[in-house]
Each structure stands twice: as C-alpha cells, then as structure tokens.
Amino acid sequence: MRIARFSTLDDQSEVAFGLVDIDAEGQRFVSRIVGHPLLGPIKLAGDPMKLEDVRLLSPILPSKVVCIGKNYADHVAEMKDITGESTEEPVVFLKPSTAVTGPGDPVFHPAISERVDYEGELAIVIGRLCREVPPERAKDVIFGYTCANDVTARDLQKKDKQWTRGKGFDSFCPLGPWIETGLSLEEAADLRVTTTVDGEVRQDGRTSDFIHGIPELISYVSSFMTLVPGDVILTGTPAGVGPVQVGQQMTVSIERIGELTNRVVTRD
Incomplete structure (x- = not known):
C-alpha cells in the first residue's frame, strides 16, 4: 500500500x-x-x-528524525575533508521535527549560509514502539519507506565541527510523496536512489551499497533510544552531493517508491 x-x-x-x-x-x-x-x-x-x-x-510527522551519516563508501571518500574517514559503527545525528516538510513545499536557503547541498536518501518509517531491536527482528518494526532529502548547509556543517545547525534548519528534511508499505526487507535492500537538480542527474546509487544495512541500523539506533510509531530513520546518501541554488528544483527518486520534488527559495 x-x-x-x-x-x-x-x-x-x-x-x-x-x-x-x-x-x-x-x-x-x-x-x-x-x-x-x-x-x-x-x-x-x-x-x-x-x-x-x-x-x-509530509506523509508522517515524526517525533524525531534519526539520520545516518557515512553509509556509502563513495560518499565517505568525497566528503573526507569535511566529515573525516569512515567509522566502524554508524554515524548518527538528529534533525528536529521542525525541519520536516512535504513534497512540493519550498526549501528555504538560509541567509547565513553560502552553500546548501542536496542529499537524496531512503527513509525508514517505524511502525511500533521499540527499543533494543535485534537485527533479525528489524522487519517487525518497519511500517514502510519513503523518499527523503537531507538538505545541508555545508559551510556551517564544516565550520561547526558537528552537524546540528547545518542540517537542522526549517524545511531541511523533505519527506514524501507517500509511505510505501509493500516492500520486503530484501527488496528495500536493493533500490536505486537518484537525485536530480533541474532534471540533471547528480546522484545515482543503490541501497545495496550501504555500509550498514537496514537491520543493523535499526538495531543500532534502538540500542540507545526508544523509537515510537512514525519516527523516521534516514539511511545515508550516495556520492554526488553538491550545492543547489535559489530557484533550482531538487528531485529525489527511489524505484518502487516514488519521487520527492522541492524547489529552493529565499524566505520572505
């Protein structure tokens, strides 16, 4: 569904x-x-x-958006100067619920940032209250999947040495267009993820290239925080991230799920 x-x-x-x-x-x-x-x-x-x-x-209003960084080896390589090398455990950060916006909604370019990047990602929507989920039970807590764009003020991320401000602005977490509930865990583990800017392909990866798979991510995150129905986990972005300018249109496409399109604007 x-x-x-x-x-x-x-x-x-x-x-x-x-x-x-x-x-x-x-x-x-x-x-x-x-x-x-x-x-x-x-x-x-x-x-x-x-x-x-x-x-x-936005297909859901999560209490929290839990994000995974450095989950594609090629993205780790391209971002080494900003975020460092890969790590043995998943890199976790949060976006506030106020960052969530929906398909077709504007993404606001902060006046204090000189570089805002797109990051297309697969998002997991949690379906039940859970904590300390073993990997083999991860499928039992997944409600479905949707498209996400982990919009990032890259210059602020680099300046701050941590990621909260650079990734937490209002409108910096588009989700949509809907939640696909009909994918098995095995199917979700090999989906094509692309991002275009004004129709030009900028990112093209597959979830089969994850460093940490979906069961591992759910198990890891739930080992230190309780997840509630509607919470969202962003699974990381493939290589090809880059800046987007005011007026440009970003589209994150994930096969068997749909397309999420947003335009970058200035706030009045």
Whole structure:
C-alpha cells in the first residue's frame, strides 16, 4: 500500500491520511482513510479523489528524525575533508521535527549560509514502539519507506565541527510523496536512489551499497533510544552531493517508491 497524508485544494485546513492507487486508465487517485494508519484499524471513507486535486503533505510527522551519516563508501571518500574517514559503527545525528516538510513545499536557503547541498536518501518509517531491536527482528518494526532529502548547509556543517545547525534548519528534511508499505526487507535492500537538480542527474546509487544495512541500523539506533510509531530513520546518501541554488528544483527518486520534488527559495 501507499499511504499519503494530504489536504484538499478547497480546504487546506482539513488534513487526512489516504490510500494512493491507480485505476484501470492509469490515473492515480487517493481514497480517504478513517483512523490513523500507525495506531489502529483503518477503513476507507468517501469517494476517491484524483491525486492532482489534492495537496500532498509530509506523509508522517515524526517525533524525531534519526539520520545516518557515512553509509556509502563513495560518499565517505568525497566528503573526507569535511566529515573525516569512515567509522566502524554508524554515524548518527538528529534533525528536529521542525525541519520536516512535504513534497512540493519550498526549501528555504538560509541567509547565513553560502552553500546548501542536496542529499537524496531512503527513509525508514517505524511502525511500533521499540527499543533494543535485534537485527533479525528489524522487519517487525518497519511500517514502510519513503523518499527523503537531507538538505545541508555545508559551510556551517564544516565550520561547526558537528552537524546540528547545518542540517537542522526549517524545511531541511523533505519527506514524501507517500509511505510505501509493500516492500520486503530484501527488496528495500536493493533500490536505486537518484537525485536530480533541474532534471540533471547528480546522484545515482543503490541501497545495496550501504555500509550498514537496514537491520543493523535499526538495531543500532534502538540500542540507545526508544523509537515510537512514525519516527523516521534516514539511511545515508550516495556520492554526488553538491550545492543547489535559489530557484533550482531538487528531485529525489527511489524505484518502487516514488519521487520527492522541492524547489529552493529565499524566505520572505
């Protein structure tokens, strides 16, 4: 299933979850869900709506976004001067919930930064309260997967020697367009991840190139913090990161999931 969160174009104050599907003519539509997909039974309600007639929002509002750095060897090599060498254990940092934004929403270029980078990533959405999850049980706590862009003020990341400010600005964590719940752990372990800027491919990697796999990441993170339903884990970005300018459009595409597009703007 593909679970979206949306508002109608007529009343953007009304937010609901919905099930995204395709009809016989290839037209995508969304059917409203009654109930929270992470918290209990759900049922469909009302008539399906064409996808272009709704505004897709971030598919989940996580209590925390747990991010993994240095999880592709080629990315470690290209960022060695800023973030150092690879480490035996996963590198973990957090983005605040206020950084989360949705598909089509603007990403704000901070006035104090001279370089803002895109970082396309696979995101894991946690489906149940968990801690100290052994790797062999990781699949039991995954609700689904979505696309993410770990937007980074690279100059501030380098200046600060740690990553909170450079990665924590409002709008620096686009998620979407929906949560794909139908992938097995084995399928999620080999997906193509690409990032384009104004249609030009800048990143092209596969999750099979992870240094630390999905079960290991969930086990490691949950060994020192409790994960709650809706929490998101970003799994790291492949090589090819680079700057994006005001006015440019970033698109993170992950096969079997979808596309997440955002434009960089200045804040009024």
